[in-house]
Each structure stands twice: as C-alpha cells, then as structure tokens.
Amino acid sequence: MHARAGAARHVGAAVVETCQRIETYRTGPCDCDAPVKLEGFEAIVHLAEVSAGLHSGALGEPQVVGQVRRGFAGAPAALRQAADLALASARELRREAHFTADSGALLARAMETAGVTPSGRLLVLGTGTLGRLVAAHGRALGFAEVIIAGRRAPEGEWLVRHGIAFRRLANIPSLSSVSVVAGCLGGDAQPLSPADLPPVSRLLVDLGTPRNFAQGFDLPLVSIADIIEHSASDHRRLELRRRVRVLADRRAAESRRDGRSALGSWRREVEAVRLGEVDRIRRLHPELPGETIDTITRGLVNKIFHAPLERLRDSDDECFTQRVASLFQRSEVPSR
Numbered sequence: 001m002h003a004r005a006g007a008a009r010h011v012g013a014a015v016v017e018t019c020q021r022i023e024t025y026r027t028g029p030c031d032c033d034a035p036v037k038l039e040g041f042e043a044i045v046h047l048a049e050v051s052a053g054l055h056s057g058a059l060g061e062p063q064v065v066g067q068v069r070r071g072f073a074g075a076p077a078a079l080r081q082a083a084d085l086a087l088a089s090a091r092e093l094r095r096e097a098h099f100t101a102d103s104g105a106l107l108a109r110a111m112e113t114a115g116v117t118p119s120g121r122l123l124v125l126g127t128g129t130l131g132r133l134v135a136a137h138g139r140a141l142g143f144a145e146v147i148i149a150g151r152r153a154p155e156g157e158w159l160v161r162h163g164i165a166f167r168r169l170a171n172i173p174s175l176s177s178v179s180v181v182a183g184c185l186g187g188d189a190q191p192l193s194p195a196d197l198p199p200v201s202r203l204l205v206d207l208g209t210p211r212n213f214a215q216g217f218d219l220p221l222v223s224i225a226d227i228i229e230h231s232a233s234d235h236r237r238l239e240l241r242r243r244v245r246v247l248a249d250r251r252a253a254e255s256r257r258d259g260r261s262a263l264g265s266w267r268r269e270v271e272a273v274r275l276g277e278v279d280r281i282r283r284l285h286p287e288l289p290g291e292t293i294d295t296i297t298r299g300l301v302n303k304i305f306h307a308p309l310e311r312l313r314d315s316d317d318e319c320f321t322q323r324v325a326s327l328f329q330r331s332e333v334p335s336r
Contacts, residue, residue, distance in 0.1 A: 006032055014079050016050070016071035018064050019057070019209055020224045023050070025071075027078055041252065044086050048244045051090035053099065054237055057106045057227040060099025065090065066291070073290035077275060085255060089248040097240060104133030107182055108141060110205040110222040113230040120179030121145045123172065123198070127154050130207060131184035136162050138182075147175070177201055183212030194218075262325035263313055269328045274301050 003022040007015045013026035024030075025047065030037065038046050051068045053060040065087070072083040111118055118141040124131050127150030138146045139162055146164045148154065153166045167175065175198035182205040183192070191214035204221040206213050213221060231237060257264070274297050281293050312321045 006034065012076055014072040014075035014083065016047075016068050018050070018067045020228065021050070021055070023047075023071075025075070025079055025082070027076070041248075044082055044252070045245050045248050047083065047086035048089040048093075048248050049241055051087050052093045052097075052240070052244055054240055054244065055228065057109055057224050057231065058101045058103050059105075059231070059234070059237060059240075060094065060097060060101055061103060062099070063103070065094075069295065070289075070291045073294045080275075081271075085248065085251050089244055089251055092247050093240060093244045096243070102133050103130050104135075104137030106207055106224070106227060107134045107137045107205060109227045109231060110182075110207075111141070111180075111203070113227055114203050114220050114222050116180070116203045116220075118142045118180075119144065120202070121147065121177075123175070123178040123181045123200075124148045124184060125169065125172075125181065125192075125212065126150055126184035126186065126189075126208075127152060127166075128184065128186060131182075132158065134182050134184055134207065135164050139163060143179070147178070172196075172198055174198070179203070180205060183208045185212045262318075262322040263309060266325040266328050267309065270301060270305055274298065 004017075007013070007017075007022055007024045009032065010024040010026050010030070013024045016023045016025070024032075024034075025043065047068070049055055051065055053062065053064050056064055068083070068087065072080055075083070118138070120143065122135075122138040122143040122145070124135040124138065124146065127148055131148060131150065132154060135146050135148045146162075147167055148159075148164050149167045149169045149172045151169055153159070158164075159166055173196060177199040179200075179202045181197060181200050181203075184207050187209060189208065189212060191210075192212055193214050194216055200217075200219060202219070204213055204217055204219060206221060206223045209224070211223060255264075278290075278293050278297055281288065281297075282290060285293075308324075312324060315321055
C-alpha cells in the first residue's frame, strides 16, 4: 500500500506493477523514497530485464510482458519510446531463449529455495490460474497426492486429467496431515492461521500477494520474495541479463542512427500518426482498455511497415530511401 501510494504521486509517470514489484518510470529527477533508482540507459536495460521475465520467480514468466505494456499504455510519448526499446529487446531475448516455464514452476523454485524434496501430499489453496498451474506442476514434480482447495471446484475434466482431488476451502482443517501447502489465494483472501489448515509437516509456500499465511506457523515458509532473491544469482539468469544488455545497446545505437536518417524520420511520422489515432480511439471508445488499443494499432502498423523499413535499411540506394521516406512527411494542415 505504501509503494502504491508513492507511485501515485508520480504525476505523468508510467507505473509497472507485477507480482511483488511496483516501479515508476518518468522523465526528469525524482526525490521519492524508493529503495532503488536507475537513470537513463540503466533504467531501460532494467525494464528490458523485467519485461523478459528475468526478475520473475519463474524465469521468463510470460505474463509480465502484458503487465509492462499496461503500465506504459497511457504514458507520455517519450516514455513510450523508451519502453518500446526495452520491450523490443525483451522480445528478441525471449525468441532466443525459448522460455518454457509458467507460474507453476514457482513451486519447484520454492522447494529448491527451502532445500525440500517433493514427496508426500501437496495441498494447493486457490483454484484460479496460479493455483491450477501449481497443482499440475506438483503432479509433475512427483508428489504422491495433490489436493486443490477453493470456494469453487475446477471443471471435473481438468481434475481427472491431472489426477488431482478437490476439497472445499472451508473443509480443509479436517484433512489429515499434508507435507507441503502452497498458498495461491487472491488478493481479497484473509491471512490463514494454523487453525485454518490441516497439520503440515514440512513446508509452507506463500505465493499470494498480499501473503496468504499469518504469523504463528512453526515450520519453514518460502515467499515469492524469497524465491526471487534465491534465483538472483542463478547462472542462466546472469547470462541472460548480460545478453539483454547487448540487445538493448544495439537497439539504442540503431535508434540513434535512425534518428539522423530518412528512415528515422519515416518511423517518427508513422508513430506520430499511430499515437494520434490511439488518442482519438480512446476519446471515442472510453470503454476499451488503453492497452488493447495500443496493442492492436501497434500490431497493425508493424505488419504494414516493418518489412519495407527493413528492406530500405539494407538498401545501398540512399536517394531512393529518402524519396520513399519523403512520401510519408505530413503536410501542415490547420486543425479544424
């Protein structure tokens, strides 16, 4: 709550909120009390790392890209341009890395963090997307039995397909002992005390935001923050962070080069038209999410202009390139 309040005071900023992370991006100096501050290219590289899922508990977590886009959907043009550079670098890294993990892999990371091997019975609290992914991952890890608990049961076909049992959340205190409990309840859930659970013999894994478990448990507990801290020194993450910096540096150099060229002028003209249409659509259709409008228009523009731009960039005929680019220069027409 303190971090959200601090982010809200940054007028004109882009606010990126992911699991266990709230970041603001803005132009100009900042005197807030954030524990970490980055400027210039370092901030862009960091955003590329976040967008690629290199700071997520599950390496390469795909949901974070959409969360970053949402954060910048209504940002000023200068911030969106910086985010575009970071997102493009992240997309290129993701294509190279071929990430396969989903949020269910957080369970495996938690077990590694605690030094606990998967065995016995796993109880997963929450039947939402995260809960189902974690439960399915528990079966793959080798737990002898997996139980998922919630207010409503997942569809029967899903339970049968994964070999998972369902229990009502209110009835779980009456269960016999379980080895591991993974909390995947939503943000409106009240923190659980030992009396709300069956006997637990080995580990609590708290994947809730805010946390699902209250104080008072006399056994090890691993949170998402613990998983992220434990994973920070992972060799592959460090290699990927070095690689995304190289990609961002290269794209920044291309952007500077394009900024002085006819192609750069063309790209700016096309982007100005797109942003103008984004603003117009928002005014006409306020019910549409800003991220959806931005994604659709960006995708359409890229499909139309990406291939011609790349061919012209590879062309040796500078005069022809300049003539083509000049066709897209907007005439100064008085607004009506």
